[in-house]
Amino acid sequence: xxxxxxxxxxxxxxxxxxxxxxxxxxxxxxxxxxxxxxxxxxxxxxxxxxxxxxxxxxxxxxxxxxxxxxxxxxxxxxxxxxxxxxxxxxxxx
Numbered sequence: 040x041x042x043x044x045x046x047x048x049x050x051x052x053x054x055x056x057x058x059x060x061x062x063x064x065x066x067x068x069x070x071x072x073x074x075x076x077x078x079x080x081x082x083x084x085x086x087x088x089x090x091x092x093x094x095x096x097x098x099x100x101x102x103x104x105x106x107x108x109x110x111x112x113x114x115x116x117x118x119x120x121x122x123x124x125x126x127x128x129x130x131x132x
Contacts, residue, residue, distance in 0.1 A: 057104035067091030
């Protein structure tokens with residue numbers, strides 16, 4: 040997945056009305072987007088985002104807005120994903 044593709048997915052997810060209801064979740068997504076826009080390493084940004092989403096899931100009984108699930112699935116299904124085989128990828132398979 041290219042950086043621009045990930046940025047677009049993050050932006051779409053952050054704009055979801057259900058996501059906007061949770062300020063911490065939205066902030067985590069916006070921070071990831073900003074970091075990518077500023078040229079930070081995609082792997083590092085994605086790992087931070089993984090931590091943010093994992094924390095959200097743990098504190099919300101492993102339930103998330105569909106947009107978040109779609110984001111995680113897209114990242115997991117990417118052929119170059121380093122998330123393959125991690126716990127987060129197994130939650131949505």
